[in-house]
Amino acid sequence: MTPLPYLQKANSSFIDRDVTKMGDLIKEWSGEKIRGVGLIGAPLSKSSISHSGACFAPGTIRKALSGYSTYSIEDTIDLAKWIIQDLGDVSMHVTNIEESQNRVYETILQLFKEHPSWLPIVLGGDNSITYPSIKGYQEAKGEVGVIQFDAHHDVRNLEDGGPSNGTPFRSLLESKTINGANLVQVGIRDFSNSKPYHDYVNNHGVTVYTMKDVRHTSMKELMETSLKKLEKSVDSIYVSVDMDVIDQAQAPGCPAIGPGGMDTVDLFEAISYLGEHPMVGGLEIVEVDPTVDFRDMTSRVAAHVILNFLKGKQRGGLTFD
Amino acid sequence: MTPLPYLQKANSSFIDRDVTKMGDLIKEWSGEKIRGVGLIGAPLSKSSISHSGACFAPGTIRKALSGYSTYSIEDTIDLAKWIIQDLGDVSMHVTNIEESQNRVYETILQLFKEHPSWLPIVLGGDNSITYPSIKGYQEAKGEVGVIQFDAHHDVRNLEDGGPSNGTPFRSLLESKTINGANLVQVGIRDFSNSKPYHDYVNNHGVTVYTMKDVRHTSMKELMETSLKKLEKSVDSIYVSVDMDVIDQAQAPGCPAIGPGGMDTVDLFEAISYLGEHPMVGGLEIVEVDPTVDFRDMTSRVAAHVILNFLKGKQRGGLTFD
Amino acid sequence: MTPLPYLQKANSSFIDRDVTKMGDLIKEWSGEKIRGVGLIGAPLSKSSISHSGACFAPGTIRKALSGYSTYSIEDTIDLAKWIIQDLGDVSMHVTNIEESQNRVYETILQLFKEHPSWLPIVLGGDNSITYPSIKGYQEAKGEVGVIQFDAHHDVRNLEDGGPSNGTPFRSLLESKTINGANLVQVGIRDFSNSKPYHDYVNNHGVTVYTMKDVRHTSMKELMETSLKKLEKSVDSIYVSVDMDVIDQAQAPGCPAIGPGGMDTVDLFEAISYLGEHPMVGGLEIVEVDPTVDFRDMTSRVAAHVILNFLKGKQRGGLTFD
Amino acid sequence: MTPLPYLQKANSSFIDRDVTKMGDLIKEWSGEKIRGVGLIGAPLSKSSISHSGACFAPGTIRKALSGYSTYSIEDTIDLAKWIIQDLGDVSMHVTNIEESQNRVYETILQLFKEHPSWLPIVLGGDNSITYPSIKGYQEAKGEVGVIQFDAHHDVRNLEDGGPSNGTPFRSLLESKTINGANLVQVGIRDFSNSKPYHDYVNNHGVTVYTMKDVRHTSMKELMETSLKKLEKSVDSIYVSVDMDVIDQAQAPGCPAIGPGGMDTVDLFEAISYLGEHPMVGGLEIVEVDPTVDFRDMTSRVAAHVILNFLKGKQRGGLTFD
Amino acid sequence: MTPLPYLQKANSSFIDRDVTKMGDLIKEWSGEKIRGVGLIGAPLSKSSISHSGACFAPGTIRKALSGYSTYSIEDTIDLAKWIIQDLGDVSMHVTNIEESQNRVYETILQLFKEHPSWLPIVLGGDNSITYPSIKGYQEAKGEVGVIQFDAHHDVRNLEDGGPSNGTPFRSLLESKTINGANLVQVGIRDFSNSKPYHDYVNNHGVTVYTMKDVRHTSMKELMETSLKKLEKSVDSIYVSVDMDVIDQAQAPGCPAIGPGGMDTVDLFEAISYLGEHPMVGGLEIVEVDPTVDFRDMTSRVAAHVILNFLKGKQRGGLTFD
Amino acid sequence: MTPLPYLQKANSSFIDRDVTKMGDLIKEWSGEKIRGVGLIGAPLSKSSISHSGACFAPGTIRKALSGYSTYSIEDTIDLAKWIIQDLGDVSMHVTNIEESQNRVYETILQLFKEHPSWLPIVLGGDNSITYPSIKGYQEAKGEVGVIQFDAHHDVRNLEDGGPSNGTPFRSLLESKTINGANLVQVGIRDFSNSKPYHDYVNNHGVTVYTMKDVRHTSMKELMETSLKKLEKSVDSIYVSVDMDVIDQAQAPGCPAIGPGGMDTVDLFEAISYLGEHPMVGGLEIVEVDPTVDFRDMTSRVAAHVILNFLKGKQRGGLTFD
Numbered sequence A, B, C, D, E, F: 001m002t003p004l005p006y007l008q009k010a011n012s013s014f015i016d017r018d019v020t021k022m023g024d025l026i027k028e029w030s031g032e033k034i035r036g037v038g039l040i041g042a043p044l045s046k047s048s049i050s051h052s053g054a055c056f057a058p059g060t061i062r063k064a065l066s067g068y069s070t071y072s073i074e075d076t077i078d079l080a081k082w083i084i085q086d087l088g089d090v091s092m093h094v095t096n097i098e099e100s101q102n103r104v105y106e107t108i109l110q111l112f113k114e115h116p117s118w119l120p121i122v123l124g125g126d127n128s129i130t131y132p133s134i135k136g137y138q139e140a141k142g143e144v145g146v147i148q149f150d151a152h153h154d155v156r157n158l159e160d161g162g163p164s165n166g167t168p169f170r171s172l173l174e175s176k177t178i179n180g181a182n183l184v185q186v187g188i189r190d191f192s193n194s195k196p197y198h199d200y201v202n203n204h205g206v207t208v209y210t211m212k213d214v215r216h217t218s219m220k221e222l223m224e225t226s227l228k229k230l231e232k233s234v235d236s237i238y239v240s241v242d243m244d245v246i247d248q249a250q251a252p253g254c255p256a257i258g259p260g261g262m263d264t265v266d267l268f269e270a271i272s273y274l275g276e277h278p279m280v281g282g283l284e285i286v287e288v289d290p291t292v293d294f295r296d297m298t299s300r301v302a303a304h305v306i307l308n309f310l311k312g313k314q315r316g317g318l319t320f321d
């Protein structure tokens, strides 16, 4: 049979022999040992207080990420030798939201049990997945510190609506999954949180950096201080990025957008700095809603968060052998 | 104090002294006796299999309805003397979908208990609200016949995703809330239903009119036949309109749009014909998703469904004294 | 290792055990013998006179098609036992348009040489792919008759812009790939074609049914007459659907939309009728531009064209053994 | 100097030597004698009751019109020998709406005084321009009959908002510019007009064809009856098309869209039939709002209204010598 | 009667018992004494030179404002004890623009006469409402200083189009309602104003800070200098915010968007600083057009302008007893 | 004949006698001597690797530019005495992309031969036009230095797709049209270029300023260094602006958008600084795709690039006598 030189897989894109894309590194997982970075989707957003299509974000973030080059020209670092395993998505129940949240917990815990060196990048979904994700992470890792980028405290009471995207850090603190002293909230925004909830996190010893702090102190300094504190008190550090921490002009595709937010470049610098630290063992990105975004701009920001995290990890000496 | 002649309530619209609009008839309910038509919203769509913003439809349908004139020039009938009570919305739980569905049932049942002459117009929400709505209706009314306009049978199994917008008629049949012989499905569309589910409804004695039937038989004839059958076997008839029965060009704002659907004029004729019948005691409209619509076109179609229903009721001699 | 019950492939959708979808029948081709229906994409639209994103249509049509049920409730026919092979896309050159067109020709011809019983469904792309597609088809099949659904003659001169989406039938006639007497154009629209080109097709003996003919004669009659004529003079019949034959309200995602076009139901009836005929051996769909469509409505119409073609083939007794 | 073979006027489009487009016939007027069809824009929509961008319609309709072929394949009529003069737009005052309306009147009247054989095609703007347009037309032509395609009577009282897009026919009747017996309203829609206004037009002897009439009687018959009546009682007939007479699925770009409207093909047939009549001496198109349209679909419908009017005129024997 | 626990007012949103929202403070006015902050809408935009839907901004700004928390985490100030009275909208005439502008003047003047301690927040509408607003304000307050945030001088001549959104400061200066020396224009942008108008404001002694000044001097310094000057020469200071002063990326929903504009954070800082000053007695926001905005981003910026103004007032010691 | 005071050219806009707009300076060229700034469009984007509508940018940039004032308030410079000639667009072949590129080259070269003092502003189109543009420019001007603003190197190999928007600087370097030492690339972005291509430009002696450099060094300093180097080694300097150098929030209408890009104000400062230099003899703007933009924001940025270039030229003493 003559070969068919012009027939290719449907929906293929242009290939330049001199370009390695992230998509070339990402391999669909088929059950083998996970030794490093592994993507996992948690496409849940029925748990959101307001209408949200964040369940579509694992797809759009993967697509945005796949198109970028593996090469950081700013640091002359190439990720091209790594492999990123794509573990797939946690399947969600159509009508039982708490069951869906529990599946996230069980899947993450079980993956850690069998693949203890897994470095998870969790793609939400809304912020409600943070509680089961970190609960699974904590059971595998021990004492956990969390650096949370968010415009909001996310410590709403659980009586008024159950475990939603407004409650994850309430659940983590109440269940003592994490200790308030080991939680750092960065980018908390004016007129976007109530006094009772500000009091609540203060009472739990949470470190809070508002946008005023972000405007007046360098991101490097805030992160350095945070890491220095956490490295003494925890076994592992988890980074949680609620994309609404970014200004609405730069991340228009979040449910709770508004002005006065963080600049993407500040976030990228923070993330690569954190990624460099050997105790930082997990990253999650939540609250990206592609159905209200403009040209997937917010998913592109999310992809750059991941790229900067990986760049940090390579700067920090992480190797996959 | 001098009056302020130019100050009016925020967001007021232009008033023409010679025009009575539906909005002039609709009164917010404050607990008094309900004697006739009463709107109630069931803003639930987290129960949908695919992402749906149908929870916003009660708002957009009310808004579209309010802007229309009370006067049918085709029948020279004016609804201007009626009052439509707007009972408000059933409040939905943020994270417990079955609880939300149960609230629909309990609210409708309780309303009927205290206001037996209520003529409900239920604004979904997705099609999952049909089961609790009709369950409440049935407990108040006795043997119920249902005329369902829908592209789909909606008799999916309940194992694969729980009580969703794909299952309401399965639940109604399995629970014997309605008898298959008392269910008429109109507008069922090609390549949009599986053979097992077609077999299921056939086995339950359901009457099925596909779009082929709709194209080849007049709507009046289909409705006449249906009513003649039902009036012998039931105590009351409920009309359920899943807006995706309409062609995608005319109702672009439904989750499951497609070509080959019903024409709006046929639906309007069917609805006013049904409304005329004294045994028809309830109407629901579901599966309108304003977040994906174009200029609220689909909510405008929904408003005309209601208008034609009311016109039918007036032709049929319904009075509110 | 414990199984991971909730981990599934990324971007999976809801599965109902009682529903067979077209996506379940479509299998990515891996070089084995092609025995029946095979999809092939020709994602070329740089050849269009006006700006066109029709190159994205193979993707959106495949996606729309995959979601439909295999079951025709109107004819109680289930396609569930068939297999549809997805051969992939012809790869297009970035900057050489004629090379891209030639790749379509070569790929189709070579596929027929090695898989003579292949029943191609070609997904454009713009209408320029029609010339290389039919040229390849003709070299494999002998004398070819074409039934073209289109608002336009598509016989522009080749001097003013080369082989574009306005010229395919000019090229086919001039190269004598097909004989004018064996070409039937259906749905040609008012004020959308010039007199010189109308004269041109008349001079070549082409059969032309304008929209006026379509409004005044039943589609069944037009198709019956066309097939009766062609079955005497050709070896094989190819059906070409330029989606702009449909009215702009029903197919808003074509480059050259306008009012006064065909109704989708008429097209579906024509297509299933044609599919039934044993001499009809190929189908193509062109000029769907998803970048200007509304909610992929036009790709959904395209999917129904394919479904009706397959229904016709099953009615006509086509079997895959 | 060597010619520059590849330099052309900015924004030129593709030229096919074998195609004559309407744009080739339309010439910018420079004060010479007007002998036949002349386009004039009345870009006023600040007079609308609801927010309207109909002021942009003269531009989008001209653009849509220019792209169509001059050739009617349905009637084998070519308009290619005609010239259409484009007189430009009436300039509108920024803040004085009544002044703007008066400019329409004065401009049209003065044009008729100096160019009595002018056959105007007036491009609105909103429906408020109808009163000054027809007033100017009437002063030039004598007794005028009007055939108005509209979902609405447009006879609102003038006290509640002044001369708006809801009042033109009130003004025409009250000022006795036209006689109620010489007004035919076609396409009046259910639940879109109040009883007092229906009574008003009835009391003035206006002929009203509702959409129910349109559905049950052929357009040819309605037009024939109307013309027969008018030709006895008037000197000249003016055709007014409010595009919202068309169903919202086919003309989505009008301020007051809704379901249950006229089909474009019916309108086109009516218009070409009317155009054929020698007493029909003017056409206007109003209420197209391009800012809320989808892909200029509604302006394309407007262009086809003009094309059918011109086809009718040619069928009727109009010549330009 | 049993209470109906799940029935709530239509369109209600989620309530968290621990969150006070601005919407909880805003009360519809019913004629009682106005003692502090009172919102008033001036929904006029027919007066705009270019097409504008700014008439819808009072609605979208109110909605955006209502959703924010009353708590400033940056200043640990809670507005929760205040009441904001919503006085409603000035009703606008459909066709008489100057009448509409006069209604703004009369309403504001009369409100001040009867409620001298009213602190108005005026929601435009376009910038034409500034002349009648400040005229009313001035008659009540005495000598008025104005700090205007705007990309444009807004001193167009009144001959070419009457009192439009391009003329308010011309009218204020010509009528001597304000003195040029008491006007400060901040954020005037390059290539967005003509030399004659720059000369005009210079000749009237207006203080002009261009965007170059804003980039090179801190906002605090510019405001401090401005207030120091005005507090000596005026009785009261009014703050006028034309939202197009902000960069188009951050306020995309203004008619006259462009690059090179102010950052929202700079505006917020200026506004809260100004609010703190006891002589600042009024705020207006104009030129927000929700019909061309993206996700109400610009209305959200407007809401933050109001929040920062109120925060400033509370920092400045304003009390409501 | 009485003049028609209110009749104006179609689509005219509001005229303020005290404002000179750029549109007043721009004159359609009719073959006379070109003495200074001349706009020329190169509407080609079929050459793009990804789908692009950059062919529409010459139209949208002209439109945006025409609406701005001629007056720079920041520099108190008025361009009002200049004339800008608009030479029109290079006509593009429908199906032969290399022919289209060659037409750009031939047209530019021939224009320079006959009009050596022409100062071209070239409006793309995609970046593929850079090679023929600069080739023509170089043949007229001698040794050429290029300052390229771009997120990307654009030195892809030519084997994988031919001369596309990814290859222009490869072609320029390989053909020795320019020398690597005379190329400055500014704004090169992280994870957007491959290591082999970074190596390629390094090997050719290209000066590369990444976004990290832009963040840490002032634009004035980068430009000063670049000009000092180039003025020694070249005869003329050409400025090439790929608009995707700007952050996606500020230039959302480019095919390859992303976060982490340049701020518009930095670009404007660079451009006016460069324009001031007498050796800078040409400007091009590419990769603006109006079909995916929001409210022509990116074309407005492009217009400001041109305005700043002209301001620089006037500051630099350029005169047109």
Ligand SMILES: [Ca+2]
Residues within 6 Å of the ligand: A150, A151, A152, A242, A244, A245, A256, A287
């Ligand atoms: Ca948040």
Ligand SMILES: [Ca+2]
Residues within 6 Å of the ligand: A127, A150, A151, A152, A154, A165, A242, A287
């Ligand atoms: Ca959060």
Ligand SMILES: [Ca+2]
Residues within 6 Å of the ligand: B150, B151, B152, B242, B244, B245, B256, B287
């Ligand atoms: Ca359905």
Ligand SMILES: [Ca+2]
Residues within 6 Å of the ligand: B127, B150, B151, B152, B154, B165, B242, B287
């Ligand atoms: Ca349904």
Ligand SMILES: [Ca+2]
Residues within 6 Å of the ligand: C150, C151, C152, C242, C244, C245, C256, C287
């Ligand atoms: Ca066509």
Ligand SMILES: [Ca+2]
Residues within 6 Å of the ligand: C127, C150, C151, C152, C154, C165, C242, C287
């Ligand atoms: Ca075609």
Ligand SMILES: [Ca+2]
Residues within 6 Å of the ligand: D150, D151, D152, D242, D244, D245, D256, D287
């Ligand atoms: Ca109307």
Ligand SMILES: [Ca+2]
Residues within 6 Å of the ligand: D127, D150, D152, D154, D165, D242, D287
């Ligand atoms: Ca009207």
Ligand SMILES: [Ca+2]
Residues within 6 Å of the ligand: E150, E151, E152, E242, E244, E245, E256, E287
């Ligand atoms: Ca302004």
Ligand SMILES: [Ca+2]
Residues within 6 Å of the ligand: E127, E150, E151, E152, E154, E165, E242, E287
């Ligand atoms: Ca202004």
Ligand SMILES: [Ca+2]
Residues within 6 Å of the ligand: F150, F151, F152, F242, F244, F245, F256, F287
């Ligand atoms: Ca680039």
Ligand SMILES: [Ca+2]
Residues within 6 Å of the ligand: F127, F150, F151, F152, F154, F165, F242, F287
């Ligand atoms: Ca480039």
